[in-house]
Amino acid sequence: MASLYDGKMAAIYDAMYQTFVNYDEEYVFYNNLIQENKASTILEIGSGTGNLAKRFQENNQNYQGLDYSESMIAIAKERNKNCSFIQGDMREFKLENPVHAILITGRSTSYLITNDDINRTFASLFTNLTDDGIIIFDFIDANRFIPFTKENPLIIHEAKYENENYTRESHWDTNNSLENFMLEWTAKYYKVVNGEKEIIENDFSTVRVFTLNEMELFLYLNNFEIIKTIDRKTYAYDTYVIVARKKITS
Incomplete structure (x- = not known):
């Protein structure tokens, strides 16, 4: 898990x-x-x-x-x-x-x-x-999401909470060597300060x-x-x- x-x-x-x-x-x-x-x-x-x-x-x-x-x-x-x-x-x-x-x-x-x-x-x-x-x-x-990831190689989410600005840049990779409909998800989380992105965390997960x-x-x-x-x-x-x-x- x-x-x-x-x-x-x-x-x-x-x-x-x-x-x-x-x-x-x-x-x-x-x-x-x-x-x-x-x-x-x-x-x-x-x-x-x-x-x-x-x-x-x-x-x-x-x-x-x-x-x-x-x-x-x-x-x-x-x-x-x-x-x-x-x-x-x-x-x-x-x-x-x-x-x-x-x-x-x-x-x-x-x-x-x-x-x-x-x-x-x-x-x-x-x-x-x-x-x-x-x-x-x-x-x-899977029928809609896998084509979506192919057409949108970089997905950006922005959020503001308690006066802090955050950005998440994520990428989904379809791995045909894996069983079932599996994707590898990588993401970078940033805090935005004075217009500049400061990396908070890198993330990786395999999902189905x-x-x-x-x-x-x-x-x-x-x-x-x-x-x-x-x-x-x-x-x-x-x-x-x-x-x-x-x-x-x-």
Whole structure:
């Protein structure tokens, strides 16, 4: 799994994504799906620095977050004193009590590199859901994203947060020697001071993108029934969001 947001990268991520993502809109989007399915207990995987957690807490919902990064969780706990956060791996975790809904947010599925990673994750979700439980998750659409990276070799994101200006310059490389639809992501993070860029951090990660058919098959093989598929445009890339219900087999 990626350690992309450990150490000082957690704070940089938090600062930049405050302006990339409208978390009020994100909360409304996910909460509408939760309410449609009458889910009262919620686990968010990829809870990060607790920006969605804050909204769930403010609305007195039964929420807990799980993230792989201890650094991200430390920020989340400071921001959300009354929320429960767990440091853990989505491929293998065990809650004290099963929940009605599990969210995987922020395209965290991109870090499920192998088929084994995906199958283990869905098995963990299945185990930690109630019998009528649902999962809601997003993923980057390979059919649109790979051509996008070919046509846009350098992607620049700019953000201003707490009077600091930041720039991220990222590059995606399709590696045909790797299995599945895999990309290698490199990024440079800068702080802009008096019009001059000062390097903060270099980053590298291998990520995976999926086709819709591919993800549908993984769900079928892991005993989930798709309720809804949403074609969603987010702050940077086209994604799909899937809502699926745990299927109890006799």
